[in-house]
Amino acid sequence: MEGLLSIRCGDETVSLTPDIIRFTSPLRRTELLTAQQVGTLKEATLDLLADVGVLFPSRHAVEIIKDRGARVDEGTGLIRFPADLVERALADAPRSFVLGGRQERFDLLLDGQSTFVATEGVGVRVVDLETGEVRPSRKADVALMARVCDALPLVSFFCLP
Numbered sequence: 001m002e003g004l005l006s007i008r009c010g011d012e013t014v015s016l017t018p019d020i021i022r023f024t025s026p027l028r029r030t031e032l033l034t035a036q037q038v039g040t041l042k043e044a045t046l047d048l049l050a051d052v053g054v055l056f057p058s059r060h061a062v063e064i065i066k067d068r069g070a071r072v073d074e075g076t077g078l079i080r081f082p083a084d085l086v087e088r089a090l091a092d093a094p095r096s097f098v099l100g101g102r103q104e105r106f107d108l109l110l111d112g113q114s115t116f117v118a119t120e121g122v123g124v125r126v127v128d129l130e131t132g133e134v135r136p137s138r139k140a141d142v143a144l145m146a147r148v149c150d151a152l153p154l155v156s157f158f159c160l161p
Contacts, residue, residue, distance in 0.1 A: 046083040054079050
């Protein structure tokens with residue numbers, strides 16, 4: 001499938017999905033937190049990962065993480081990450097990567113230089129377009145929003161609920 005909005009022209013499918021509008025302006029970078037606030041946030045995050053931990057439902061993921069040095073509570077599956085393990089993982093992580101699209105023109109380079117707009121991906125409740133009623137979302141609502149987002153060049157990508 002080339003795009004949610006497409007037409008057949010003979011043997012070829014042509015996408016009607018517009019190009020993504022990218023917001024790129026490194027000169028207008030805004031720092032939301034001071035260096036001290038970032039340090040405080042980082043320290044608190046490391047403390048939470050080490051002391052509270054994270055629950056992983058995937059046994060396979062738990063084994064991989066355990067092999068890297070995390071502490072696993074075998075009874076609950078709760079994983080606690082020592083600060084040095086997190087620091088090593090951050091040092092090894094790429095500074096940028098490409099979020100691949102259906103077509104190359106929809107690829108998004110995530111390198112901190114551009115801002116992209118996306119749906120939030122929860123969508124458990126919707127306002128019914130015909131009745132105005134707020135109700136639980138349905139599969140048809142997700143499909144409709146995917147088509148709407150596909151047609152809007154300001155929406156860079158659509159997160160499924």
